[in-house]
Amino acid sequence: MVFLDQVQRDGSRVTPAPVALLTGFAPFRHWAVNSSGAAARMLSAARPALAARILPVDHREAGAALDAALAAVSPDIALLTGLADEPCLRLERAARRPVHEGGAEDGDAAALHGVWPWAVALDAIRATGAPARLSQDAGRYVCETVYWRGLSAPRRPRLVAFLHVPPIGPDWPAARIAAAVAACLDAALGAAQNASSPAKSIASK
Amino acid sequence: MTPIARAALFLGALAVSAPALAAGDPAEGKTKAGMCRICHGIDGVARNPEAPNIGGEHFVYLQNQLRNFRSGKRTHEVMSVIAEGLSDEDIDDLSAWYSSIKFSVTVPE
Numbered sequence: 001m002v003f004l005d006q007v008q009r010d011g012s013r014v015t016p017a018p019v020a021l022l023t024g025f026a027p028f029r030h031w032a033v034n035s036s037g038a039a040a041r042m043l044s045a046a047r048p049a050l051a052a053r054i055l056p057v058d059h060r061e062a063g064a065a066l067d068a069a070l071a072a073v074s075p076d077i078a079l080l081t082g083l084a085d086e087p088c089l090r091l092e093r094a095a096r097r098p099v100h101e102g103g104a105e106d107g108d109a110a111a112l113h114g115v116w117p118w119a120v121a122l123d124a125i126r127a128t129g130a131p132a133r134l135s136q137d138a139g140r141y142v143c144e145t146v147y148w149r150g151l152s153a154p155r156r157p158r159l160v161a162f163l164h165v166p167p168i169g170p171d172w173p174a175a176r177i178a179a180a181v182a183a184c185l186d187a188a189l190g191a192a193q194n195a196s197s198p199a200k201s202i203a204s205k
Numbered sequence: 206m207t208p209i210a211r212a213a214l215f216l217g218a219l220a221v222s223a224p225a226l227a228a229g230d231p232a233e234g235k236t237k238a239g240m241c242r243i244c245h246g247i248d249g250v251a252r253n254p255e256a257p258n259i260g261g262e263h264f265v266y267l268q269n270q271l272r273n274f275r276s277g278k279r280t281h282e283v284m285s286v287i288a289e290g291l292s293d294e295d296i297d298d299l300s301a302w303y304s305s306i307k308f309s310v311t312v313p314e
Contacts, residue, residue: 118283119255
């Protein structure tokens with residue numbers, strides 16, 4: 001991944017900061033507050049440069065809202081988040097093709113994989129004091145639909161991942177969840193910046 | 206035993222004991238390495254301190270490690286999950302790509 005440098009008036013080059021999109025979900029069912037949406041709002045307020053969107057909990061509407069966000073923001077990095085009733089943050093590695101998308105043609109992918117600095121992100125989340133794990137099962141609900149949509153988007157960001165966060169509760173105040181989400185996002189921002197200066201002494205045969 | 210019989214026996218033993226030869230497609234491997242690049246780099250040079258450099262590693266070593274992660278013989282929080290979804294062909298292609306990368310070494314004085 002290489003971000004195009006911008007040439008300054010004095011001829012020096014500056015690599016622009018990667019653009020990041022963070023999504024969470026709106027309340028649904030008995031969840032009067034969706035922890036993913038609450039964390040996205042908190043981080044958006046704290047970081048004016050961060051684009052944040054709250055998606056509706058509906059397969060089709062959420063997909064359309066994500067498409068619109070990707071078109072409007074053109075992010076280099078997209079961290080999609082959703083609520084899962086588990087006392088742990090779950091970094092999802094893959095999205096399976098949503099059932100409502102209909103049958104896949106031969107050769108179509110049954111699953112798409114996120115691209116994220118997985119190990120670094122898990123460590124960063126844990127460094128905030130929150131438990132975290134890597135998962136291969138995004139849950140088959142709107143979360144997985146949105147993840148699939150992000151990974152199959154024509155203007156797919158270079159780094160995309162889905163993070164499940166616990167519901168807000170006595171052990172999980174919104175600020176704790178927001179700090180863990182921020183750590184996960186920052187791991188990708190760091191990776192994107194590292195990736196902008198590839199080693200030049202290596203060449204393929 | 207005649208020399209011809211000895212040679213046949215030797216070649217037969219090689220066929221049984223030799224490690225799997227490079228069979229993957231490096232071009233396919235480069236495409237598939239999109240999933241590896243954020244940690245190991247598309248050029249095999251690690252992008253973070255938690256990942257090893259794998260560019261220029263021997264094909265058999267890479268193939269064995271990926272197979273070991275997949276089978277559970279070797280475990281790592283991330284690699285075990287990633288390798289779980291790899292087919293034999295994926296492993297061969299990825300091993301072919303990363304082993305095809307040339308590198309040079311400068312030893313300090």
